[in-house]
Amino acid sequence: xxxxxxxxxxxxxxxxxxxxxxxxxxxxxxxxxxxxxxxxxxxxxxxxxxxxxxxxxxxxxxxxxxxxxxxxxxxxxxxxxxxxxxxxxxxxxxxxxxxxxxxxxxxxxxxxxxxxxxxxxxxxxxxxxxxxxxxxxxxxxxxxxxxxxxxxxxxxxxxxxxxxxxxxxxxxxxxxxxxxxxxxxxxxxxxxx
Amino acid sequence: xxxxxxxxxxxxxxxxxxxxxxxxxxxxxxxxxxxxxxxxxxxxxxxxxxxxxxxxxxxxxxxxxxxxxxxxxxxxxxxxxxxxxxxxxxxxxxxxxxxxxxxxxxxxxxxxxxxxxxxxxxxxxxxxxxxxxxxxxxxxxxxxxxxxxxxxxxxxxxxxxxxxxxxxxxxxxxxxxxxxxxxxxxxxxxxxxxxxxxxxxxxxxxxxxxxxxxxxxxxxxxxxxxxxxxxxxxxxxxxxxxxxxxxxxxxxxxxxxxxxxxxxxxxxxxxxxxxxxxxxxxxxxxxxxxxxxxxxxxxxxxxxxxxxxxxxxxxxxxxxxxxxxxxxxxxxxxxxxxxxxxxxxxxxxxxxxxxxxxxxxxxxxxxxxxxxxxxxxxxxxxxxxxxxxxxxxxxxxxxxxxxxxxxxxxxxxxxxxxxxxxxxxxxxxxxxxxxxxxxxxxxxxxxxxxxxxxxxxxxxxxxxxxxxxxxxxxxxxxxxxxxxxxxxxxxxxxxxxxxxxxx
Numbered sequence: 001x002x003x004x005x006x007x008x009x010x011x012x013x014x015x016x017x018x019x020x021x022x023x024x025x026x027x028x029x030x031x032x033x034x035x036x037x038x039x040x041x042x043x044x045x046x047x048x049x050x051x052x053x054x055x056x057x058x059x060x061x062x063x064x065x066x067x068x069x070x071x072x073x074x075x076x077x078x079x080x081x082x083x084x085x086x087x088x089x090x091x092x093x094x095x096x097x098x099x100x101x102x103x104x105x106x107x108x109x110x111x112x113x114x115x116x117x118x119x120x121x122x123x124x125x126x127x128x129x130x131x132x133x134x135x136x137x138x139x140x141x142x143x144x145x146x147x148x149x150x151x152x153x154x155x156x157x158x159x160x161x162x163x164x165x166x167x168x169x170x171x172x173x174x175x176x177x178x179x180x181x182x183x184x185x186x187x188x189x190x191x192x193x
Numbered sequence: 194x195x196x197x198x199x200x201x202x203x204x205x206x207x208x209x210x211x212x213x214x215x216x217x218x219x220x221x222x223x224x225x226x227x228x229x230x231x232x233x234x235x236x237x238x239x240x241x242x243x244x245x246x247x248x249x250x251x252x253x254x255x256x257x258x259x260x261x262x263x264x265x266x267x268x269x270x271x272x273x274x275x276x277x278x279x280x281x282x283x284x285x286x287x288x289x290x291x292x293x294x295x296x297x298x299x300x301x302x303x304x305x306x307x308x309x310x311x312x313x314x315x316x317x318x319x320x321x322x323x324x325x326x327x328x329x330x331x332x333x334x335x336x337x338x339x340x341x342x343x344x345x346x347x348x349x350x351x352x353x354x355x356x357x358x359x360x361x362x363x364x365x366x367x368x369x370x371x372x373x374x375x376x377x378x379x380x381x382x383x384x385x386x387x388x389x390x391x392x393x394x395x396x397x398x399x400x401x402x403x404x405x406x407x408x409x410x411x412x413x414x415x416x417x418x419x420x421x422x423x424x425x426x427x428x429x430x431x432x433x434x435x436x437x438x439x440x441x442x443x444x445x446x447x448x449x450x451x452x453x454x455x456x457x458x459x460x461x462x463x464x465x466x467x468x469x470x471x472x473x474x475x476x477x478x479x480x481x482x483x484x485x486x487x488x489x490x491x492x493x494x495x496x497x498x499x500x501x502x503x504x505x506x507x508x509x510x511x512x513x514x515x516x517x518x519x520x521x522x523x524x525x526x527x528x529x530x531x532x533x534x535x536x537x538x539x540x541x542x543x544x545x546x547x548x549x550x551x552x553x554x555x556x557x558x559x560x561x562x563x564x565x566x567x568x569x570x571x572x573x574x575x576x577x578x579x580x581x582x583x584x585x586x587x588x589x590x591x592x593x594x595x596x597x598x599x600x601x602x603x604x605x606x607x608x609x610x611x612x613x614x615x616x617x618x619x620x621x622x623x624x625x626x627x628x629x630x631x632x633x634x635x636x637x638x639x640x641x642x643x644x645x646x647x648x649x650x651x652x653x654x655x656x657x658x659x660x661x662x663x664x665x666x667x668x669x670x671x672x673x674x675x676x677x678x679x680x681x682x683x684x685x686x687x688x689x690x691x692x693x694x695x696x
Binding site: 030033127135 | 292293296348351352353355356359360361383386387388389390391393394395397398401402406407408409410411472478
């Protein structure tokens with residue numbers, strides 16, 4: 001008697017992860033270009049013996065606080081992905097909410113710093129580049145927070161389970177890249193000035 | 194249940210890859226027409242540079258000169274390539290549909306909106322600024338928004354196609370087994386995603402500096418083009434036309450009934466892609482150690498020649514045995530061969546113009562190379578339309594009409610390029626506005642004659658584009674049904690039927 005075997009399980013590649021990886025790489029190139037211009041003009045300005053940022057304009061504390069906030073969010077984002085993978089819905093909610101709150105806190109701190117810094121955008125090339133680079137990063141964090149909000153909506157609707165966790169994994173790739181870019185902002189703009 | 198959606202709703206909300214492909218290609222042809230008209234007007238002005246004939250100032254000439262290049266890349270060549278890839282790639286890799294179809298549809302509409310804004314920006318005395326800063330600042334900002342939107346659209350559509358290749362392939366098809374066109378799109382798309390965000394960064398910097406106050410540096414209208422120009426010249430233009438290599442390999446392979454698909458060909462395409470990476474070549478920011486960058490640029494220019502020659506080397510043995518040639522495939526085979534000939538000339542001119550002692554880096558030779566390379570891309574798309582036309586529009590294709598429009602376009606590009614290449618040696622600048630003329634050329638009768646020949650080339654290019662648009666419209670309106678697989682080609686796209694509208 002002939003036995004009809006079931007079809008082999010389709011090992012479907014994770015399209016959302018691949019797509020997010022492409023878009024994240026594009027975002028990295030965007031910031032790569034901005035940093036290249038930043039270093040190029042900074043080097044030129046300093047070579048001419050001119051001032052880059054005015055004395056005491058760039059404070060270490062706001063950048064450091066943002067870095068600490070985002071560092072913690074890396075752990076909470078990883079926690080969210082782990083919780084979804086293990087169908088631990090309560091912890092997934094908690095981790096996603098915490099990550100989103102960290103993102104909002106980072107945006108809040110940066111906006112406060114913009115108000116406080118007293119450095120107009122048209123002060124110099126340095127000021128312009130500072131606002132463009134940190135502003136673009138702020139937009140990236142904002143998109144990440146919106147994405148997390150959508151994830152929460154889906155999670156409350158019961159759609160994020162261990163079988164459908166791609167959206168959470170893709171969001172975590174995006175979030176980690178956001179933090180990765182901030183490391184450069186913190187090192188080269190806030191610390192290196 | 195009866196489908197009550199209106200025609201407009203269906204047009205706007207479709208996610209079917211072939212329909213989206215038609216939108217991309219028809220819109221890109223209109224963009225190509227805009228670019229060709231701008232190029233023709235600049236060529237007409239160059240005939241008599243002692244006075245302004247059709248433009249009032251050199252800045253006006255500059256506007257159209259830049260419009261020609263920006264439109265050629267962002268609203269003609271790239272969307273043509275994206276349009277082809279959107280329809281053909283999913284079928285070639287055995288995917289039931291495009292991955293992220295809604296994103297692909299959204300990308301098209303964003304791109305279209307951006308393309309319209311670019312055209313309006315140029316017509317409203319904006320564009321990408323002018324050397325004497327006589328353009329309207331608001332219109333320049335508007336054009337920059339258009340540039341950003343077109344790039345976002347192209348990146349979104351590229352991501353969709355790339356993900357289809359990488360993660361949407363049918364089980365059992367490895368990356369090294371995909372057809373050459375899909376491979377070339379994979380390489381090109383990846384490099385587009387690596388370089389277009391760099392152009393976005395430049396544009397954002399200019400835009401932010403320009404808005405609301407006196408610019409610090411980047412937003413000055415006199416330097417906008419200088420910051421963006423790397424994307425519209427050597428070596429970056431090789432990247433914009435990279436899928437050409439895949440198109441040619443596929444057509445020649447089927448025309449001579451000889452399969453071309455091997456890792457070496459794929460490596461050669463990859464090498465050409467690497468040679469086309471031009472995001473570093475931003476002359477505006479050249480400070481410090483330009484010697485290294487210059488050396489790198491020269492090496493890269495010469496790498497492009499062997500890279501393209503390698504591709505030709507893998508294809509040419511298939512052409513050797515003419516007995517195997519299928520006469521039915523004359524049109525796509527001729528157009529494909531001519532396109533790679535144009536590309537080869539483009540990379541050679543590109544290498545010549547970086548040779549320091551010749552002092553050609555700012556001469557008309559640059560223009561010759563741009564038109565040769567991007568023209569090769571357009572011609573390859575015509576060959577592709579001739580080849581895959583039945584899949585794209587679902588109607589029978591009149592090969593003779595496509596051949597006539599393709600040959601007209603090819604001769605136009607050839608004549609224009611030869612004239613501009615030669616006139617570059619007389620010292621004529623790449624941008625030959627009225628005021629620039631006196632400083633850059635000797636004004637001899639040779640120069641005038643070559644400029645007239647160049648104008649004739651531009652005219653033929655425009656005629657070729659008009660003929661291509663007329664042929665496309667005629668085919669779309671035609672009622673002759675498609676014949677199936679007219680070439681007997683064995684790649685997967687000819688064997689798949691798709692039904693992919695996303696609910």
